[in-house]
Amino acid sequence: MDVIKSLLEQQPLMALFLTIAIGYLIGEINIKGFSLGVGAVLFVALAVGWFAPKSAPAPMVGTLGLALFLYAVGVQYGKQFFLGLKSSNGRKANLMALIGVLLSGAVSLLFTRTHELSIGHALGLFAGSGTSTPTLQAAIARLSSDDPAVGYSVAYPFGVAGPILCLYIVFMVLKPKLQSNAGGRMEVREITLHDSEFAGKTVGELAATLPASVRIVALRRAHHNEPVSPEAVLAEDDVLLMVGPNKEMLDQAGLAVGEPDPGRFAKDRRDLDYIRVFASRATVVGHALGDINLPTTRASIVAHVRRGDADLLPGPDLVLESGDRVGLLAHRDDFKPVRQFFGDSIKATAEFSYISIGLGMAIGFLLGAVVIPLPGMGRVSLGLSGVLIAALVLGNYRRTGPLNWTIPLSANIVLRNLGLTLFLAQVGMASGPKFAATVSQTGLTMLGLGAIVLLTLVLPILILGLFVFKMPYDEVAGIVAGACGNPAILAYANKLAPTDAPDIGYAMIFPGMTIIKILVVNVVPALFGG
CATH class of the missing domain: 3.30.70.1450 (Regulator of K+ conductance, C-terminal domain)
Structure with missing residues (x-):
């Protein structure tokens, strides 16, 4: 075992891609329709990081991966996002998602008082329950600590399985009549x-x-x-x-x-x-x-x-x-x-303009570097959310003169999945030792707290959408998927409701709620003096 540990620590890039391969292999395991998918990379990375602490590659690898993910998502969904903000149904859907996200954030922070969690662990629970990797990165960067990665990895399984289970239960109870597209x-x-x-x-x-x-x-x-x-x-x-x-x-x-x-x-x-x-x-x-x-x-x-x-x-x-x-x-x-x-x-x-993606990413990083003063809370920068905001705007315009900002769908999927995978592997390997120590100390407590945070995110959206606003099930399922953010939830929503509504709802909600989550983890530490 010492030989393997030494090899992993001497070859961090080899360890990175071996982690990705094993993670995807485990992620394909399907138990009654549920699988971890790309999320399994995080758990394998935590195990590798615990076993070989010095095997983690440079943080720049994870930052680059997440930036690619955010840019690809923003360019693809920019037009739908802005159309959603202009329509009454879109504004209603974003309001529902906003209520769920803010409630889950408030409950996460409440646990710092009731269960004496650190602010890092609480923000990690918030990010993990919403399966928001960009939020995790923002929390890590804001606190200069790996504590958020620990809370994220504990809550992540509930962030994937919880919404799927809620959508299934509601579907079986309501038995909505849906027409396949x-x-x-x-x-x-x-x-x-x-x-x-x-x-x-x-x-x-x-x-x-x-x-x-x-x-x-x-x-x-x-x-x-x-x-x-x-x-x-x-x-x-x-x-x-x-x-x-x-x-x-x-x-x-x-x-x-x-x-x-x-x-x-x-x-x-x-x-x-x-x-x-x-x-x-x-x-x-x-x-x-x-x-x-x-x-x-x-x-x-x-x-x-x-x-x-x-x-x-x-x-x-x-x-x-x-x-x-x-x-x-x-x-x-x-x-x-x-x-x-x-x-x-x-x-x-599978081809796209490297000129447009280079300029677009540069604009996003420049926007993320802008420091915004908040009275009484210090100064906050957008960080990598600047990349997402820039990509949303460019994706909405789609073309400026000779520059085509769009990326063909197949290339877009490859780009964002590769970026997300690189980030999960790097941050998991860097957080492995602290994750093992925290779980051994807290036992099942943080697991239960993660489940509670997830329910405060999903249940308000389901209640408001189905029973207050009387929206169709397929639209609400798309809003839930967009608020939670994980593609596995969207895939399951499409399986239950084979219409266009889940995809449209996801496109309207996901970018905006990602920005809100990132802003929450940037503002909260200032309120707590962090």
Whole structure:
């Protein structure tokens, strides 16, 4: 054992990545739908740090990892965050989350009086119950102590398992009726205008009577298929090709327009065929569909755009991002120029501008260095929350002149998961000895306190959302996931409620509550004279 200990301490980077590998292996263990996921890296790191105290890499490794995580999250969710602040439902959701976060913080601080916890342990319980790694980093930096990491690691399991258990219990009690979004994939319908009241009217007039998420993309007339324009005049026996988000909505729209067609569109591909390409060239990325002139010799049309795991209904204002998969209806002779025009490179799903990420991160670190005087409490700096704030603003703008601030979803996920993993491994290895000493002294006390803090975060949101504001279950589940912050909670919410609402709620809540948590751990020590 001494040989292994010596090897780990002499090779801290080897120890770091070995810790990550073992952590992810343990995190994949699934017990009745529950797994620790990336959180297992923290616990393995604590064990490695306890076994080989000098194996922890430099703190700069953890700081860099967390900065990458915060920047990637902010850039991805910036637009949804600001949209949430503008809408009444978004403001209501943020208020609910804010109440839960502040209550959990107040209860954590109460334990410094009732159970004589140190301020570091209390802030660690607060961060761990909310599974907020950025909050942990802010607490460590504010106190210049590893005490928060101890409280965080004790409360973290409850921060993951507690919300999942609460969502499951509420789901089983209420049994809400939810409609699946079918994985975000567009559906297609062919409708024939037999003796229809819309004969003689334009496509635009017909489209105005349909749901906003249903679109007419092509027309079959006299045995030929062709794209449609809003000015095209409809006639009896025309066949319309319609796209929409789900079968039910298309069935309803189709019945109001005409009769289902046996599928002549799909069988006859002489005039129009389907092609899907990756948007990877600078000439299309960052540009709205309405500003793009397709290089086709015959009429063609964009039928849908797939971004990540969701299909987007194309419109003139939809701005293409690197890695988007664009589905078009075009003549086969035009397939080659279409591929060349869009670039059609799969590499675009994993590439981003190092110029924009470099500038964005630099702006964030500069903003975090600004010192804010608080009367009676001293001075507080934003720290790494400055990176998150900068990323949210840039993610909302998405593009400034030639600079594209967005990161393709696949690259974004890799970047933020790598960053989070590096931070958890580094901070766990550095905190291992103190964690073992604290748990041996306090026994199960801190475990119970962590569970209480978690409940004060989750229960107010569930009560306010479901019983006071009468919000749908899937929306409340997304708000809970965003307030708690752990992606595992969001994944479970999506499993219970397979709609878009949990993802939207998470996007609206997570960035703002992360900033609030960071501010809490910066302000509280000043109030306590720390």
